Amino acid sequence: MKRKEFIKKTxxxxxxxxxxxxxxxSGRLFAKTGTEKASHVVLIMFAGGVRQQESVLGxxxxxxxxxxxxxxxxxxxxxxxxxxxxxxVYGLDVPGEVKGTDPIPMMVSSPLSKxxxxxxxxxAQSAGHYVGLNTLLTGSTATTQGLKVRPRNPxxxxxxxxxxxxxxxxxxxxxxxxxxxTPLLNSSDVLDYGLQYGANLFIPPVxxxxxxxxxxxxxxxxxxxxxRPMYDMKSFLDQSFDLEKSLQNSIVNSDWEKTKIKEFIxxxxxxxxxxxxxxxxxxxxxxxxxxxxAAEVMKEFKxxxxxxxxxxxxxxxxxxxxxxxxxxxxxxxxxxxxxYVKNNIPEMADNTIFIIAPECGRNQNPxxxxxxxxxxxxxxxxxxxxxxWSVMVGKNVPKMKVGNESNPTGRLTDIVPxxxxxxxxxxxxxxxxxxxxxxxxxxxxx
Amino acid sequence: MIMRNFKYIFICYIIICTCSCKRKVEVSYGVNSVDVYxxxxxxxxPKNEAEYISxxxxxxxQSPISPSILYQTQNVLYSIGDQSAAKEMxxxxxxxxxxLNIPSNDYMRNNTEAFIIETYKRFMLRQPNQSEIYFFKxxxxxxxxxxxxxxxxxxxxxxxxxxx
Numbered sequence: 044m045k046r047k048e049f050i051k052k053t054x055x056x057x058x059x060x061x062x063x064x065x066x067x068x069s070g071r072l073f074a075k076t077g078t079e080k081a082s083h084v085v086l087i088m089f090a091g092g093v094r095q096q097e098s099v100l101g102x103x104x105x106x107x108x109x110x111x112x113x114x115x116x117x118x119x120x121x122x123x124x125x126x127x128x129x130x131x132v133y134g135l136d137v138p139g140e141v142k143g144t145d146p147i148p149m150m151v152s153s154p155l156s157k158x159x160x161x162x163x164x165x166x167a168q169s170a171g172h173y174v175g176l177n178t179l180l181t182g183s184t185a186t187t188q189g190l191k192v193r194p195r196n197p198x199x200x201x202x203x204x205x206x207x208x209x210x211x212x213x214x215x216x217x218x219x220x221x222x223x224x225t226p227l228l229n230s231s232d233v234l235d236y237g238l239q240y241g242a243n244l245f246i247p248p249v250x251x252x253x254x255x256x257x258x259x260x261x262x263x264x265x266x267x268x269x270x271r272p273m274y275d276m277k278s279f280l281d282q283s284f285d286l287e288k289s290l291q292n293s294i295v296n297s298d299w300e301k302t303k304i305k306e307f308i309x310x311x312x313x314x315x316x317x318x319x320x321x322x323x324x325x326x327x328x329x330x331x332x333x334x335x336x337a338a339e340v341m342k343e344f345k346x347x348x349x350x351x352x353x354x355x356x357x358x359x360x361x362x363x364x365x366x367x368x369x370x371x372x373x374x375x376x377x378x379x380x381x382x383y384v385k386n387n388i389p390e391m392a393d394n395t396i397f398i399i400a401p402e403c404g405r406n407q408n409p410x411x412x413x414x415x416x417x418x419x420x421x422x423x424x425x426x427x428x429x430x431x432w433s434v435m436v437g438k439n440v441p442k443m444k445v446g447n448e449s450n451p452t453g454r455l456t457d458i459v460p461x462x463x464x465x466x467x468x469x470x471x472x473x474x475x476x477x478x479x480x481x482x483x484x485x486x487x488x489x
Numbered sequence: 490m491i492m493r494n495f496k497y498i499f500i501c502y503i504i505i506c507t508c509s510c511k512r513k514v515e516v517s518y519g520v521n522s523v524d525v526y527x528x529x530x531x532x533x534x535p536k537n538e539a540e541y542i543s544x545x546x547x548x549x550x551q552s553p554i555s556p557s558i559l560y561q562t563q564n565v566l567y568s569i570g571d572q573s574a575a576k577e578m579x580x581x582x583x584x585x586x587x588x589l590n591i592p593s594n595d596y597m598r599n600n601t602e603a604f605i606i607e608t609y610k611r612f613m614l615r616q617p618n619q620s621e622i623y624f625f626k627x628x629x630x631x632x633x634x635x636x637x638x639x640x641x642x643x644x645x646x647x648x649x650x651x652x653x
Contacts, residue, residue: 273639
């Protein structure tokens with residue numbers, strides 16, 4: 044080989060070898076990193092249909108049940124405002140007193156809406172749960188979305204993995220139940236995106252509940268060295284089968300990530316047995332369990348993007364008393380999770396943005412169902428169910444309130460472009476043609 | 490009179506004996522062993538979770554899974570995003586349960602080719618081709634840490650095993 048040719052070929056080979064690890068799945072050489080506002084985002088999909096009146100407006104029993112003089116804030120971790128004078132039902136039970144008379148103490152030092160970007164009156168695009176959750180994760184209006192099918196448009200996880208180069212274990216979705224198609228929300232079925240760019244998923248009440256314990260906790264703990272032959276052989280089998288992308292039915296982690304996930308599951312059961320898993324002190328049920336294991340996942344994987352879903356507030360369809368209790372506890376759970384990250388995960392503490400937004404609101408008028416206190420219940424189907432709010436707090440987020448009840452500002456579809464903006468891929472997401480054309484980053488709505 | 494009665498009794502005895510003592514015909518049925526697939530390309534339909542779990546359980550324990558365990562297992566698999574990781578954990582759990590019906594590591598090492606063919610037939614319901622036999626034979630011979638559990642896990646967690 045001639046000297047010139049040798050040098051040319053060697054340079055190309057070396058250059059290719061150096062650059063190839065940085066080529067993103069989308070074909071770009073480098074991700075946009077200059078405009079990244081924070082390294083981590085936690086999206087809390089709150090919490091199963093929340094009425095403006097009892098949440099952001101602090102009306103407690105005044106607007107819903109016609110109890111005069113019973114206004115007040117029952118969500119102190121999220122919103123500013125004094126608690127109601129008539130403290131009944133929503134707090135903790137005190138022996139010898141009326142149930143729920145003791146509000147749960149605040150977890151945060153100042154309400155999150157005061158510490159960040161607060162949109163008190165946002166328009167949702169749907170009054171339903173699954174479409175609402177889809178909207179929060181895809182940035183589309185999701186008008187053709189049905190249950191039991193994956194999102195029809197790419198999720199934020201897929202945008203981040205494809206255009207920002209995040210690995211599977213850097214993106215997580217934690218759902219609070221296997222009903223209502225929740226486990227399908229970690230990826231869309233769009234061919235260009237889809238499961239190949241999907242997020243890891245746990246449904247903690249199942250994965251780490253009694254069923255998961257019965258099925259998974261007795262597993263043998265293999266070392267990475269012991270597993271190597273298995274992955275070699277599996278790789279041979281999979282390559283020779285050559286599964287078509289459209290038939291893929293699961294997200295794919297690297298062998299290293301997969302081993303880490305399995306170790307995490309195994310260790311979690313051990314920690315569970317030893318009582319070493321911290322949880323929100325004054326809340327139970329599937330929402331608290333989801334937040335508990337979301338904290339564990341964050342501690343272990345430090346995900347760049349995590350979304351978690353809460354829905355116990357949805358009991359409002361038939362029990363307004365339970366709704367108030369759940370709302371107060373959902374607020375407590377958010378406060379606990381925020382403080383947990385701040386105090387226990389140094390890598391994320393000052394480098395995370397929390398976004399909290401309901402997937403839909405609730406009706407203006409009640410249904411005929413009354414509960415133990417003779418209070419009316421509320422469904423979600425009318426114009427009032429399209430009224431929601433959003434709170435964003437964390438690194439590089441300005442302290443500001445944008446809009447009010449008479450001046451609605453922002454759409455629920457804004458959440459995805461906002462997250463894209465935080466990670467520096469706003470243009471890619473906005474030009475993908477999959478998101479709501481009216482959606483924009485909340486930073487740009489200021 | 491006695492003689493006449495004896496005659497009747499004798500005739501009845503003969504009738505009873507000839508009617509009741511028929512030779513029993515032994516009939517037995519069997520199933521011929523056949524390979525379901527000639528090639529992996531014939532597998533185009535994904536198994537659903539219930540199919541996957543019940544087939545795997547029956548394969549490993551040679552007995553059917555109980556409906557309640559099947560239901561629980563389905564839920565747990567559905568609750569984990571990476572199905573491959575979930576299935577590997579499920580298998581490692583199975584390998585810790587009593588009643589497992591799998592060959593020994595000694596058998597695999599001493600009868601490698603037969604083991605490979607049996608494993609392909611057991612999991613993939615087909616004969617391996619020559620390149621598959623070559624790969625696994627070489628791999629098992631050259632890697633002392635390759636155990637039956639690891640081979641079975643690789644097969645059960647493979648893409649092909651998820652299809653029929």
